[in-house]
Amino acid sequence: MYEIFQKYLDEKTTLTKTESELIQSYAIIKKLRKRQYLLQEGDIWKYNAFITRGCLRTYSVDEKGTEHVNSFSIENWWTGDRESLMFQQPSRFNIDAIEDSELILFTQDNFELLCREIPAFNNMVNAILQKSFIAAQNRIQASLSFTAEEKYLNFISKYPGFASRIPQTMIASYLGMTPETLSRIRKQTAKK
Amino acid sequence: MYEIFQKYLDEKTTLTKTESELIQSYAIIKKLRKRQYLLQEGDIWKYNAFITRGCLRTYSVDEKGTEHVNSFSIENWWTGDRESLMFQQPSRFNIDAIEDSELILFTQDNFELLCREIPAFNNMVNAILQKSFIAAQNRIQASLSFTAEEKYLNFISKYPGFASRIPQTMIASYLGMTPETLSRIRKQTAKK
DNA sequence: GTAAAAACTTGATCTAGATCAAGTGTTTTG
DNA sequence: CAAAACACTTGATCTAGATCAAGTTTTTAC
Incomplete structure (x- = not known):
């Protein structure tokens, strides 16, 4: 390897x-x-x-x-x-x-x-x-200024591919929300 | 200088x-x-x-x-x-x-x-x-796992002296809360 | 291949902190 | 030194997202 x-x-x-x-x-x-x-x-x-x-x-x-x-x-x-x-x-x-x-x-x-x-x-x-360091700064900014939905959309656009290999519970935790909230956001955004 | x-x-x-x-x-x-x-x-x-x-x-x-x-x-x-x-x-x-x-x-x-x-x-x-970078990581962790009160207490213990020279409105913004919330937290913690 | 364990969904209810509003105190500036 | 602008406080109300609960679906492990 x-x-x-x-x-x-x-x-x-x-x-x-x-x-x-x-x-x-x-x-x-x-x-x-x-x-x-x-x-x-x-x-x-x-x-x-x-x-x-x-x-x-x-x-x-x-x-x-x-x-x-x-x-x-x-x-x-x-x-x-x-x-x-x-x-x-x-x-x-x-x-x-x-x-x-x-x-x-x-x-x-x-x-x-x-x-x-x-x-x-x-x-x-x-x-x-x-x-x-720049990535960490951007994450701080996102956590301060984004809603839960914006955080999720920002995440999947920034790290496409992650969503499919990482359990939702962990992504929710990374984004600072509960798995239930992330589940509801995904349902909503799927509709659009 | x-x-x-x-x-x-x-x-x-x-x-x-x-x-x-x-x-x-x-x-x-x-x-x-x-x-x-x-x-x-x-x-x-x-x-x-x-x-x-x-x-x-x-x-x-x-x-x-x-x-x-x-x-x-x-x-x-x-x-x-x-x-x-x-x-x-x-x-x-x-x-x-x-x-x-x-x-x-x-x-x-x-x-x-x-x-x-x-x-x-x-x-x-x-x-x-x-x-x-380490400081940024710690801030991310604080923003994910702390309540508003914990964020404030962590801030003043980490940066004593800042609270006296920086307007509360700006500190509230830095901590990701409204000035009103910070004002109430300060009132409460002063009592203790 | 199937039972147990995780992972995810959906609904009902709750709450920390936001928002709105109406003060008071404190700088700043002409 | 007055008045305008800004900073802070306090109360009433609202809301995004959390929590609790009870499913269903998917994965894991013998």
Whole structure:
């Protein structure tokens, strides 16, 4: 499955043979069955994780036991808990597989080394972070200014394809509404 | 006012004399009166802006004319619209001064040059971006899982000092509630 | 292949927070 | 320093979306 990551690298940046080999030498392949955890609340996250196949969700659980989905991540995206990684503190999140998935992991030490040794890799990582930040800003804006229906329409237009592979309950949680509300919205919008 | 930024740099990173001078040579000082715009919706944002004094807000206006505050930024923080800057597209945001303020601007070209020429500067910028992303994630989580009262208590504990210098109406907007609701929450929590 | 468990739908009712309205207090500005 | 503009409070009423409940449909697992 490493070829998928190699292809991603080739698209995003330009590397010498030696650099590519250095990156590959640190790659840890990890397979996850559906429902299996990549990270559990309380654990300290140690990696940078790239998804070559499948779909994962990051969520937290509040005192009432309600799950709140923070994000979905699919093939060709990264996942993990930056806060836990950066401050080496126990995570408030769980990450688990929505589908059978395959990942490539890099320990933070190795990842930092790659960033230091390979400027093109460092630039790629920064560009991804910038885009993630912009996406987070847009999500904040949506959560502040959109109605439930607008949030759903925005979601399916922004992430077409997600709606078909992710259970509605999880999408509802991601959008900050109950599954019942999402069900009713879908019924209504289907009519139009 | 450049000394404030110099002090910030000295705290966050280690630079040679030459590097410091290079950075300073690109700095553009900008003063803003209260209510004055730094950026208006539709404009394309061209800078990286550091605040040496004052307080700014970033907000958008929806079709109904309602303002939604995206963020507040005070001295020793950065502000701007990353999305507009990165993709050179018209901004959906307005940024204006809540207090008389002073900023240091770097055009994106100069800023990129500094990142390229000064690895320590680049690392500092990345670290800031990481922290901004983590803060955005936390805000998303709060907006999904907190009640109006919890959002307010979380805000004042996370940003003590903000409540006294920023009008309540704007804080309410930032927290995604009406000014009336915030007023009632403050009355209640004051009792306790 | 079938029973149990999830996932989704639909209806009835409830409620946190919004909206509307009418104050009072506090800046800003000529 | 007055009056206009703005910021905040308080009360009455309304509503989007939550909650509770009881189905039906789909998926999972032996």
